[in-house]
Amino acid sequence: MSLIRLTIPGTLDYRDLAVRVVAAACKLVAHRDDVSEDARAEFDMHVVSAFGEAFNNVAIHSYKGRAVGPLDIEIEVGVGEITLRIADHGPGYDPLDVKEPDLDELPESGMGLFIMREFMDSVSYQAGAPNVLSMTKKLTEKEIGGVA
């Protein structure tokens, strides 16, 4: 397993750079013979989407109304698996306080955590100094079209 660490200012200006790193890291997740190109493409798409939402939350919520702090990203590139840890130095929050979006009501916000949870295998958040959001996803063939 290999480790990638990226530290950037926690502002949206650095979103594109960070997303590119995550996309490149996905490509480094070791191939397995039994995984199709479609499954890989879906894996990349899900990880990049989830990461984008996590990045937004740090830039928009963690450092809202205070000095912008750093955003630390740790990526574990494993065999058929990726883990992202996103750390910020904001006040932290309790994700359990956040209501699931009611999709029938066509919400215009509050979909970020939902996207992360749906697209990754596991998402956890540990408030502290720093706050750390961890997300993991396995690259498996069942990804295709969401068929289990």
Add this chain to the structure above:
Amino acid sequence: MSLIRLTIPGTLDYRDLAVRVVAAACKLVAHRDDVSEDARAEFDMHVVSAFGEAFNNVAIHSYKGRAVGPLDIEIEVGVGEITLRIADHGPGYDPLDVKEPDLDELPESGMGLFIMREFMDSVSYQAGAPNVLSMTKKLTEKEIGGVA
């Protein structure tokens, strides 16, 4: 000025990821009205080229015949200026021992340092633990076509 830090294993597998970070960092160098699109494109091209050579040297020379160590990249994104610091934990070397390539002889190697020095405004190397290669370049209009 803003700081980007990236740590990756010092192997060629991570070259593409690192080059993408540097290319994205170039885009973050603040615009100035008096700098044309052409000058920006040439700036990006020079910085990315020089960085690629620096990366190669760590992956190929610093960790040759020993366990692969980390490669630490620090990028200072300034106003009209970028600074790259590339640190490795290899044995180090003395760049003064390296002869300039004789281009008339059509060399097949030994062009890396030459490219870095030609494309950046300044390049320096400090052997130590870690060894640090520093390179700086200003984004100025005179870049166009190399006319001073």
Add this chain to the structure above:
Amino acid sequence: MNFTRTDEGDLTKLEISGSLDAISTPELRAAIDSVVGDQRKTIVVDCSALRLIDSSGVGALVSLYKRARAHGGKVNVTGLCDQPLAIFKLLRLDKILIG
């Protein structure tokens, strides 16, 4: 992200390309406000060149849909593929916004 707006009779076409995310969505919001302000009747959002979208981009398109509908306008999102299509399906917007 880039977008172009083209008006032809009752029809307004909004073509969006690139990445519609937290950093680029504010630019599109202004265009959406003016489409809504103009009370356009038929709005087609062409996303065939849209590469990536995030929840803030989705929010802007849902806002367009709701506000246009409030004065009798129709919004139709076309050309979605890859990541943007996956996001629309996940949020069950494909049935509502894709005509």
Add this chain to the structure above:
Amino acid sequence: MNFTRTDEGDLTKLEISGSLDAISTPELRAAIDSVVGDQRKTIVVDCSALRLIDSSGVGALVSLYKRARAHGGKVNVTGLCDQPLAIFKLLRLDKILIG
């Protein structure tokens, strides 16, 4: 990096696309070895889709040039633009390899 080799009579065309760098050059080296081994007389290296090159990629092309010339072959690099062209000019290879 991707490449294709096409032979037509005395002419061998090598089309290279993407990034020719320390990680991809070894793949091209094998193709270069076989072009040289086949003693091809006229070799055109089409770089119009080459986006980036580094000194290791340049080294491979110079090696092709020297070895082909050693048995009377000619090498012509065409279509260079942007970064690869800048590197060729810096290393003064434009005058030698661009025919």
